[in-house]
Amino acid sequence: MRILFHFGRYFLLLKDVFGRPERFRIYWRRTLEEMDLLGVQSLGIVALLSAFMGAVITIQTKTNIDSPLIQAWVVGFATRQSVILEFSPTVISLILAGKVGSNIAAEIGSMRVKEQIDALDIMGVNSAGYLILPKLAATILINPFLVMISMFLGIFGGWLAGVQAGVISSDDFILGIQTGFKPFHVTYALIKTVVFAFIITTISAYQGYFTRGGTREVGISSTRAVVYSNVVILLANLVLTRVLLL
């Protein structure tokens, strides 16, 4: 029964989040700030992870399919498919759930325990909308760009590592990433990214918004935000893959 309580409260919170903004201009300015904080400042970790993961995927694929029956370009093909279909949208979202989700839960949770959310409510500000909507808009707008950058860097990292390590020629790799390319796979990845951004932001915000107690509880909320976001992302990944690819 407890889970039903949380479901109900989560959807009631969402209703408040999408309530009418007091001043659209202020919400927009906050969205731009959040895009910087939650998106641009995640660029470094996303770039680093993507390049190295692409490199590792290429080398591992080559070592596992090293057969005269399989053409060399398949390594590039497998790297592209792995990066576009799964690594960039899902693994990067799981990483962002750790970085961005904990940030959101800790920030909103701290505001709750320091009575700053009460102060907003008493002023007549829709605190849920003011605090959460700009974060949600920011992650939904910026995460697809992060994932597209991740796709590029993942494939680039794979090419660089493959060519440098001598496991594949540049021409074979490029032939592989061009072979059988379906633009819908990028669309599928971006749909997943937007859904995952919604999950990360709203679940983390929910955990922060209903924090009760002190600093210890803020820490607990942050941890829950990451764990629950990850679990829901994995479930949503399965459902979306089933619906969009089969």
Add this chain to the structure above:
Amino acid sequence: MIEVQGLSKRFGDNQVLTDISAVFEQGKVNQIIGMSGSGKSVLTKCMVGLHRPEEGRVLYNGRSFHDMNDEEKRGIRQEIGMLFQSSALFDSLTVLANVMFPLKMFARGSEEEMRERARFCLDRVNIVDKDDLFPSQISGGMQKRVGIARAIAMEPKYLFCDEPNSGLDPQTAILIDDLIKELTEEYNTTTIVVTHDMNSVMETGENIIFIHQGRKWWQGSRQELLNSDNTELNEFIYAGELMREVKRARDAGR
């Protein structure tokens, strides 16, 4: 004027407030006093709509707050200024931006006019040349004063102060008390101060409500407070040596 009628509130099995009725008068510093855990902060939070009571009503100039729709509640809330125990200033905003915040959200006018109004409020609470500092860079007493400046920025009709001088040295506490009293007279607000500080009660209390075990135990003026024969009230007000000394001096003078 704010009127509370038959207000009861519980959290789970814990009955925090029982059948509280009281009138808080306009232009006066109304104080809610009581021991820690007596329910006075919960009463205030019910009055401003942060908690929904199980029973009873809160009337703002005759209008029942909990029966209003969201738009009407928002309207009333824009007439409320509140100073929190923790000051509740926004960490990420500067002192000036904190005071400008309610103006930016609700007031009409240019950015420059809002800045002027915020500076006026900061001057009023004697905060000068701190515009660009963040709350963490100023003292607790200054944070309280910035909190008051933010509370009066929208010229509220109702001013709530939750333990305004807790954690402050006696001199700063008196400054804050005096400021609240002055602002109450200046803006003719219905001011409600939650406190367990007897110095504050003796300095500024005009209409005092004593909450004990979640019930209204006593209500009266400062003079009546000192002459009361209510046992629980006397245990509360004469708990400190200073007030006992006052009582001894009064008794000796009789």
